[in-house]
Amino acid sequence: MNTHTSLWQKELAQAFTQPSTLLDYLNLDSKMACSQAIKDFAMRVPRAYAECMEKGNINDPLLQQVLPFSQELVTTQGYLKDPVGDLDSLTHSGLIHKYQGRILLITTGGCAINCRFCFRRNFPYSEVQLTKEKEQQALQYLRDNSEIHEVIFSGGDPLLLSNQRIQQLINALSEIPHIQRIRFHTRLPIVLPSRIDAQLISIFSKAALPIVLVTHCNHPNELSPAVKAACLSLKQTNISLLNQSVLLKGINNHVNTLKTLSEQLFACGVLPYYLHVLDKAQGTAHFDIPQQNAIDLHQQLQEQLSGYLVPKLVKEEAGKASKTLLF
Numbered sequence: 001m002n003t004h005t006s007l008w009q010k011e012l013a014q015a016f017t018q019p020s021t022l023l024d025y026l027n028l029d030s031k032m033a034c035s036q037a038i039k040d041f042a043m044r045v046p047r048a049y050a051e052c053m054e055k056g057n058i059n060d061p062l063l064q065q066v067l068p069f070s071q072e073l074v075t076t077q078g079y080l081k082d083p084v085g086d087l088d089s090l091t092h093s094g095l096i097h098k099y100q101g102r103i104l105l106i107t108t109g110g111c112a113i114n115c116r117f118c119f120r121r122n123f124p125y126s127e128v129q130l131t132k133e134k135e136q137q138a139l140q141y142l143r144d145n146s147e148i149h150e151v152i153f154s155g156g157d158p159l160l161l162s163n164q165r166i167q168q169l170i171n172a173l174s175e176i177p178h179i180q181r182i183r184f185h186t187r188l189p190i191v192l193p194s195r196i197d198a199q200l201i202s203i204f205s206k207a208a209l210p211i212v213l214v215t216h217c218n219h220p221n222e223l224s225p226a227v228k229a230a231c232l233s234l235k236q237t238n239i240s241l242l243n244q245s246v247l248l249k250g251i252n253n254h255v256n257t258l259k260t261l262s263e264q265l266f267a268c269g270v271l272p273y274y275l276h277v278l279d280k281a282q283g284t285a286h287f288d289i290p291q292q293n294a295i296d297l298h299q300q301l302q303e304q305l306s307g308y309l310v311p312k313l314v315k316e317e318a319g320k321a322s323k324t325l326l327f
């Protein structure tokens, strides 16, 4: 396979990284962002994602997910650096073995987009991302643990790896007899749909193991025609396509928004999987809603949607054997 810069990599390099440039593009006052907040966590917004925003609207639900605001600097009691206890479960080689039968592999620290609500905003990536050296150790750990049936590529965003690296990892895992499935947790089909290129489609089509791909979409406005086309081309490879969302104040905490999201995901060939309540990471308190509101919203979805379009409402808790279902 070739190593030249792909179209999606060029597009990624052109992402907005300065709040003022993004606000200018949206015809908004460039003083509306907080430049202090990008010192802790950089701004990064692919142009394809910005194109889905409404010009002139500071309350746009996509802009609100990515623009640094001064509320991030507020320290709130109960909001932690590692709210889900991932560092406790981290093995030496970039693997997070927290749940039975499946393991998370931190393939890369980077993301194409920096979501301000992300629980990984404080994560020590340089220590945990999978380097070539750590890869051999990780593969050995997987060979030695026959209870592991599913490997979840996470990050950061695993689709930031080159097609060549993805192919290598799939090949290596396919040689371990007890590994039955590979899962990708990725926001790239949503925020940089050009990533789903012909070569990746070909790799997924020919993979020796079944592949599950879980996208991360929070709002129906994220599902542009290009995103829909990317999802439908993934669907044609016969992989299983699911979505997880995060419940976010001022962005998607309305029953009609969540309903439309489920219906439009389905039209893209994607089934709703999880609706997460916010992980309490320091700097994200302004996105949180009371848990009872989340439960009420979920109940309304249950009443208004086909059963298979209702995502499971879950919470990630440190030290638990699985995500906690909320009712």
Ligand SMILES: *Cc1c(COP(=O)(O)O)cnc(C)c1O
Pocket (backbone or CB within 6 Å): 096, 098, 099, 102, 103, 104, 152, 316, 322, 323
């Ligand atoms: C969410 C998560 C998984 C996957 O859990 P599922 O319920 O199978 O989707 C695995 N490992 C970790 C550390 C997780 O946070």
Ligand code: SF4
Pocket (backbone or CB within 6 Å): 110, 111, 112, 113, 114, 115, 118, 119, 120, 155, 156, 157, 187, 216
């Ligand atoms: S890990 Fe997911 S939620 Fe966090 S910044 Fe990356 S894409 Fe956004």
